[in-house]
Structures are given as structure tokens and as C-alpha cells.
Amino acid sequence: MMASPLPISYTVGDDCVSPTVVSIPLISLADIEAARERIAGHVRRTPVLTNERLDEAAGATLFFKCEPLQHIGAFKARGATNAVFALSDAEASRGVATHSSGNHAAAVARAAALRGIPAYIVMPEGSAAPKLAQVERLGGRITLCAPTQAAREAAAARIVAETGAAFIHPYDNPYVMAGQGTAALELMEDAPDLDLVLAPIGGGGLISGVSTAVKALRPHARVIGVEPAGADDAARSFAAGHVIPLERPDTIADGLRASLAASTFAHIQRGVDAVATVSEPAIVQAMRTLWEALKIVVEPSAAVPYAAIESGEIDVRGLRVGIVLTGGNVDLDRLPWVQGARL
């Protein structure tokens, strides 16, 4: 649990018919500041880049927080490191476990190695070879499982039962959310007086931390989450007022194919002003524009917020806009704009 959870009453389910009221703890600015202190020295303060050409095109001043330059190539290092280092020595001694085919797996493996404890990582068969190699290089103990959510959860549960390892969920964990929020603290320091902050929404861990930090320090700034139209559970949940799980995600943005948790949805309801969606061609175009203009390798998921600007989905004219570029782990043989590349 968090050091200072802020319980609120929160309604889950169809709010027309006998709502169930449960209490979901929300993270606070203090949790994010504690995270920052906890992970200092283990994660990078990434640069914030500006670009004349992109500003001109948008009619705005854009500040890109460059998490591809973070350790393991993604912001996920922040949350995982905070969660791993928040464990007591007794908890930590039995190691940590997670299931992930993506950046969270590498982030947990790296954080565990830094703390000197084992990391049990469940990864689906068919995971990209570079992702497996990265987790292995970082010392993670990989268990392969069938590529279904149920198989992943079962394998992780078995490992937790056998080893007593602490399970580190990729987003449904207050320490993970608070860790991700540290990116927004740094962004607001390097880019003061922001009018608007954009971040992608997958499971919602990043936007939970970011919106908490922004609304605490700059209450009048708007926070907009962006997701692929082909994985628009956050937009639909936001409109409906309750979590609608993602059924069949269909997007190149592989980092954004997760469903919201009740916890992240509660943070979105508290701190996010709107959720926008973007098309697949807009994501690919934005990815290419960012590579060309910023010279930063961004993965499709990381291009999603800028896609909303470039495609005109969000009107940013005259504004100072902070954008979290989330990660840069992409298969360089499969660039979506290159003819002949496997897709």
C-alpha cells in the first residue's frame, strides 16, 4: 500500500442499476515526490526537446519529454524501479515477478538486478527475440507460457506461490503509477507554464501518474490522454463513466493494447480532461515525422499523442504543450513506412 493513500468513494458498474460503491486509493503528489527520491540514481533525467519545424507546423510550442532515452528505452523503468525499491527487505528477499511481453518486463528485470534480487518474468511464447534477449541480459529468469492473458496470469500466480516473489503489475499498482508520474515532474520543471499535457493511454499507469502531478502543480493545465482508435477502451470508458474492457485491440501501437484497471480509471476520472483517439495511418505518419524532425527513435505507441496534433484531432494553436514520448523499442527491420518491411 501507499504511504499516504487518499481513499475516495468510487462507483463501479452500470450507474443506472444499484451501483457498487468501493474505495479505491488514489496516489497523490507526495507519492510521486517520494518516488522521485526513491529512484534517483537508478533512472535518468531524460531531456526535453523542442523543435522549430514541429512548432511551426502546429502553431504551438511543443515540449517533448524523451523517455526513449530512459534506461531500457522507455518510461517503464520509472514505475518498476519505484515498486521494486519500495518493497521491504523481507519482501524483496524473495524476489519479484511479473508477466509482460514488453517494456515492463525489462524494467522489472533491471530494477531487480539493481536491488540484487531475482526477477521472475513470464513472457508469452512468440515474444520478439530482442525483447527476450534484453530481459535475459538484464538477468531476468524467463518462463515462457501460451500467448493468452489467462496463461500469463496463471504462470505468474504459480511462480508467486512457489517462490513468494512480490508481483509487480505493469500498471495496477500505486507505486508503479507514482513512478511514472516522475516524468511529469521533470517535464514541468524543464518546460514551465504548460497549458496542456498529452500522454498515451494503454493500461493507464502513465496517465494516472502524469495527471496527478500536473493537476497538483498546475491545476489549470489540461491533461488529455490519447489512444489508438483500434484500442479505444479508455475513450469509451471515459464517456460511459465506467470501465469497458478492451476486447479485440487492433493497432500497431503494441504498448497500448491493455485494458484499464479500476484503479487507473479512477485516476483518469479524477485528473484527465479528455481522451482523444487517432487512426493507424496517423500513428505511422507521426512516428515518421518524429524520427525525421527530432532524430529520436520512437515506437508506435510513443507517437500516438503527437499523432493527435499532427492530424488535427486536438487543437493546440497558441498553446504550450508537453508531450510524453514514452519509448523507443522498435524492430528496426519492420519500420511501417518502408516498403518490403515485414509488418
Next chain:
Amino acid sequence: MMASPLPISYTVGDDCVSPTVVSIPLISLADIEAARERIAGHVRRTPVLTNERLDEAAGATLFFKCEPLQHIGAFKARGATNAVFALSDAEASRGVATHSSGNHAAAVARAAALRGIPAYIVMPEGSAAPKLAQVERLGGRITLCAPTQAAREAAAARIVAETGAAFIHPYDNPYVMAGQGTAALELMEDAPDLDLVLAPIGGGGLISGVSTAVKALRPHARVIGVEPAGADDAARSFAAGHVIPLERPDTIADGLRASLAASTFAHIQRGVDAVATVSEPAIVQAMRTLWEALKIVVEPSAAVPYAAIESGEIDVRGLRVGIVLTGGNVDLDRLPWVQGARL
């Protein structure tokens, strides 16, 4: 001329037969410090990145100075800005001119726009469309010419005669060399106690500035220039003790296809400890490794120094090594490792 040129006696030509002795002014640390002050606010202080995976592979501590994140995507912004702003108001009022198909063209156009003066840019027919578009977007007045060195020089000379514009050579200019050297000042501040600094050699402007700064501030650090084996005029000149022009460059590193000038060679003789060469496959492999590990888009020329490390050409084990990543302007449709990409 420089504020404080340091004339030395320097021998040009075949030193066995009646050498001609001329005086070539060498730049000093003071020139680079003056450049830094002159261009402050117009160029970026780019980040220096480190990477655990690359350190492990090299058995060294590597510090990458990331000039792809510089304005116009390359270190060339430094030297061109210094040269343009060093002009007197009277000189500047007639504008500036250069010939270049690459990053120097954009750098001069941008610097002239910042100073509010015209930039006449001679570019060879057949220049890449994005390069032309970039110079145009920056307000450069483009004159196309036949794609030969003679045609470029003739066209530029005609423009200079007609307009009275000041000619800004891409490297045979002390202000340009001093401007490029500012990258090394920043690198040494962010990465103290370097044992070795690596930079690519094309025309030699960058290595002239870098070696001047390094030898002044850290005399015991070694400076090694690296160039493609297919454009090895610096290595051959260095060994021979006099400038041997590049005849038929054959390399993917399009930024390194220029011949040394007498001026840059004099700086190389003064401050460079060795010149290494790397193969084309090593350049492509290094480029890919850097994209994958650092998440920075580097052009082939920028990958050349790291190629010398990755291929084992230079032994860096146990050393603290500074590496100037020079630029990131690359055609994203023509990545050399992607099957089906046009080469």
C-alpha cells in the same frame, strides 16, 4: 581572420623537393570560447548519453555527444552560426553564400535567417529533395548547378561577385572550426576526465576544433579521428605528412566525402594522435547498433567513430571515451539494413 590567430610555420607540398613554407593560422582555445559565447542562444547544448549495454560490449565507459539533437540535426549549426555572427554588420549586410549538398547548407541558411541577412546556397542538381526543402524552409536562396566540384565553386564565385556576399566555407574557415570545437567544450564538461575523444574526419573542420579544445583542456587525453576506408585521405595524409586529396570517395558516409584543406590538416597534425579507418559493413552495423541502443537517429557519417570501437579497430578497454555523434539527417526510406530499401 581570427581574433587571436597563432601563426606557425608549416610545410606544404612534397617535403623532399624544395618545400614551400607558408604560415597557416591555427585556432586556439580562446577562439572556441569566443565562439561559444557568440553562438549561445542560437544553438543547443545537446545531451551527452551513456548506455549500459554499449559500455558492457566495449569494456569501457562511453559518452556520446548527441549532435543529431542539434538544430538542423547536425553539429554544423555550430560552426556556421559562429562564422555568420562573426561578420561585421557591413560584411553581413550583403548576405552570406556557400555551396553544399548537405548539413552545412542548412546550417548557413538558418544562421543567416537568425541574423536577418540573405543566404545564397549553391546546391548540386540531384540533391536529395528533403535537403532542398529544408534549406528552402529556412529561407535559403537556392541556386542549382551541375553536380561537380568545379561547377559548385564557379556558381558560388559568381554569386559572391554579384552580391558581395561573404563566402562561408564548410570547413576551411577558422570561425567554422572554432564553432565546431564548442561541442568538445560541452562534452568535456558533461563527461570529465576523458582518456580519449573520437570524432569523424571529412573535411576536417570538426576534428580541428575538437582536438584544439581537448589538447588545451586535457593535454593527456588522446584524440583519434576516424574515417571510412573508402574515403581515407586523412589517414593517408597523416601518414605521409602532407595533404593527399581524396580522389574517388566510395562510402555510404556522405558527410565524409570531402578532402582536407591545408588549414584543417595543420590542425590535425598539431592535435590528433592517430587516424583510424573503418569498413562499410562496420559503419552500417554501428549505425544500427546506435539506433537500437541509444534510440538516436544517426546518419552513416555519425556512426563512423563508434564503428571503430565496435569492430575492434580501436582498443578502448578500461577507458573513458568521448564520442561526437555528428548528425542524424538520413533518408528514412533508404535504411541500409532494410531489405527492399533503395540504396
